[in-house]
Amino acid sequence: MNKRIKLRTLLVGGFITLFFVVLVGRIYWVQVVKADFWSEKAREIWSKSETLIPVRGTITDREGNVLAMDVAAYTVAVNPKVIHDLHLEDVIVSKLHQVLGKPESELRAIVTAKKKNGEYYVKREVRPEGWKIDKPLRDRIEQFRKDLSEQTDKSDVGIYMDEQNKRYYPKDDMASHLIGYVDKEGNPVMGLEASLNDVLKGKEGQIVYERDGNGVILPNGTVKFNPSIDGKNVKLTIDSDIQHYVEDAIKEAYVKYKPKSITAIAVDPQTMEVLGMANMPDFNPNEYWKAQPADFYNSATKALYEPGSTFKIVTLSAAVQEGVFNPNEKYMSGSIKIPGRVTPIRDIKREGWGEISYLDGLKRSSNVAFVKLGYEKLGADRLINYIKNFGFGQKTGIELQGESSGVENINPSIANDVATASFGQGNVLVTPIQQVTAVAAVANGGKLMQPHLIKEIDDPVTKKTEVIQPKVIRQVLSEQSAKKVSEYLEQVVSDQEIGTGKNAYIEGYRVAGKTGTAQKVIDGKYSSDQYVVSFIGFAPVGNPKIAVYVVVDAPDNKYLGGGAVAAPVFRKIVLQSLRHMGVNPTLPDTVLTQQQEKTVSVPNLTELTTDQAEAQLKARSLSSVVVGTGKKVLEQIPKAISAVSPDQRVYLFTEDRSKLPIPNMSGLSMRDALEVCSLLQIRCVTEGQGFVISQTLAKQNGEKVLKLVLAPPNSAQIAEPQATAEQRINGGG
Structure with a gap:
């Protein structure tokens, strides 16, 4: 019996001894041999890493008015478990439906959401209606949360507000195609927000610290801090007032003529700074999800049009530069036969105006005159060379993604290609930004310049500012030739009897311009009832401060050309802009006297x-x-x-x-x-x-x-605000 007890004692003691030997060995292995490995693993468990989000750079107009900025936003979240325990499902569903507009059935599904094991979730975001909401909505929900807390005597009633940042556009739909937008996920989608993303976004930072089991930062723990770097601020060339004039004018025409789209671009021809650029239809980047797909299309840089008669400026410029344009020389208007073409090319007035001068042909926008200038006098090679030199068939280089390069596919051996190109139809397709860039070269003395939207880039970290300088691409005309072309185009507007651009005339200012009306190509054939109508011009002639191109795609009245539809839009934009820029009219004394009598x-x-x-x-x-x-x-x-x-x-x-x-x-x-x-x-x-x-x-x-x-004047009706008691005028309203 004693032997058996001793044997058991030895056996148990041996096992215990072996256990402690193994345990001590394991401890030695972990704490000494593998100490560095397990220490690093422990730190990973203790460590907490947070990403530091940089502030995205602001976008402003040339005067510093903010067009895009980061602001605080709030995301609504709920705790289904707490809400269930407090029996608050009905009241919370009802209130969030009222404030956020989210259907009650969808809210109830979120508020009562369970895991697969049947347990309630402890946090669910209310998306998309409660995602990154503005402060006024946040304040209403926060007040509701406080009221519930008082009623239930509970600090946690299952409603939370997570603070974040979102992109905000103070001017709403102003310059929306140009600026673009950043979606709620933080992704830049289009416009300058996308093309300048690397400049605007900044660089994320990170902080890593050690904490205990309760999440409290250890006082002697290691902290690694890599600060975020805020994005750079971008100042644009856009003038908010001129942008407003552009948008106001095209919206009025959009409502009146119901076209597929309408685009207008205003630039300073001396520097090719874009002063205003807009399209209709447009969208509000603060509510981008409400827009239709077509609303996002930036026709100014992407749409391709047969330019029609506005393109005659290129042919005219080439003819003047090459010395083949004699304004007093006569030709027979009406129609002209082109080798290889079945039907003759005709003027808008099919029987023509008889034998007229080339200057009158310009004023009347005679196709025959420009076929004779481009096809007969210049010839294919010279005409095509000028078209390329004016930048057609090439991207302008403006700071926007997705710019179209246009089409220049004229076969010099095919007479019809050359003849139709001379008056802006056929195998020449242009974008609005190409067209205004080319005509600005005529206005500024013959220099083709790169259009640009960025004026300055300011780095808030280094405090350095990069100023974007105007860029001359090439000299396409001599200064003398450009001056002559400008004076000829001025007569298209000033001749109130036969000038097709007479509706662009502005009393007191020298305005040059050209109308355009081109048949649309639909299913490979020219349409008989859909046209692209346009007007392009600049003012004042001699020292131009602004050039504007207006293009209207398929207005509802097929009988109205560019002179009737687009020229008045041009006139409105230019008149308001010249006044805004302080450009005084140069009127004869008699007219000045009449104008002074108006004050x-x-x-x-x-x-x-x-x-x-x-x-x-x-x-x-x-x-x-x-x-x-x-x-x-x-x-x-x-x-x-x-x-x-x-x-x-x-x-x-x-x-x-x-x-x-x-x-x-x-x-x-x-x-x-x-x-x-x-x-x-x-x-x-x-x-x-x-x-x-x-x-x-x-x-x-x-x-x-x-x-x-x-x-600005005429931009909005002057409202009579309701006066407070302190604002009322004695005896007045």
Whole structure:
């Protein structure tokens, strides 16, 4: 019995000894032999890595007005487990449906979502309606969450708001094709957002730190920090006011003529800076998911058109440069027979205008005149060479992805190819940006330049700014030839009897231009009822500040050409732009006198009674606004002797400034509005340029601040904002 006990004791003791030997050996192996390996594994478990997201660079116009920027956004998430435990399914589904507009059935599926094992999820995002929402929606949901928390006496009611960044476009659909957009996943999709992504996106950083089992950072732990690098800021050549004029004009025509699309590009021909570029239909990049596929198409750089008669500028330029254009030389208009072609090429007026000069042929946009100039006088080789030199069949190099190179496929041995190309049809297809680049070369003295959208790139890290300089590609015309062509094109507009461009005429300014009307090719054949109509031109002739191309694809009235549809759009854009740029008209004295009569001089009204002042203003057809309850005028705005338009209001201040109410300033210029604010000793902030369209009084740090929203003249109807008690004018509206 004792032997058996001893044997068992030895056996158990041996096993225990062996166990400890193995254990000690294993510990030695792990802690000594493989210490580095397991130490690294432990660090991986303790370590927490976070990606540091850089701020994407802003995009602004040439004056620094923001067109694209990063802003805070919020994603709504729910905890189905907590919501189930608190029995809040119905109330949360109902409220989120009301705020986000998401169907209740879809919300209920998210709020009650379970795993395969039957357990409720602890976090589910509400997508897409609750994904990266703006602060106003976030505030409503946050208030709802607080109310639920008070009602249930629970801090966690199963609704969370994850803060992130998203791309925001303050001007909504302004320049949408040009700027493009970044989707909610953070991917740049089109426009400058895509083509300049490497410049704008910056570089991600990372932080790695050690933590304990509760996720608390270890005080003596290792921290690795690689900071993020913010993206560079890009300033564009775009002028927001001119961009507005372009968009306003083409939207009006889009509604009126219901075309497939309409495009307009405005450039500075001296530098080829793009001042405005727009297409219709367009889209709002803040709500890109609501747009149709066709809304995203940037016709300005991608669409190919037979240019029609606007292309005659190239043929004319070549003929002038080569010395074969004599404006007084006569030819027989109507039709011309081309070898190898079954039917003759005809003018728009099939019987023609008889024997006329080549200058009259230009004014009337005679196809026959340009066939004779291009096919007969220049010949195939010279004509094709000029077409290539003006940049057709090649990309312009503008900073946008997907630019089309156009088509130049003229066979010099085929007479019909050469003849039709001379007036802009046949085997020549162009993009709008190519067309405006070519005509800008005529305007600026013969220099073909690369169009560009980027003015400056600013690096917020290094504080260095890269300025983009204008780039001359080649000299395509002599300065003297370009001057002659400009003067001939001016007559296309100024001749109000036979000039096809007469609807582009702007009183007081020298405008050059050319209309275009080209039949569309559908299924390989020229359509009898669908046309591409256009107008291209520049002003003022001699020192051009702006060149504009307008192209309208298939307007609903087939009988209206470029002179009727596109020229008025051109005129509206150019007139507003020249005024905006401070380019004064060069009118004959008689016309200047007539124009001066359209303004009224404001008399000196101080020290007069309000009745006397109002009577003097009424005699000059000026309206007045009395501010205050006094009977005598102490101050006036605009000041005495100011020249104003007849619809300008004159403000008459009748009390000490400390007692004056804030008047309704709708319709006042920025200068006069700021004078009113100065007089009232109130701080004023402005948004936009031009004339006041609305005003809002607020308090900031206890100080009264008046916010004025302005818009260019004719861009928006001047609204009469509802006046607060503090804004009402005594005895007025």
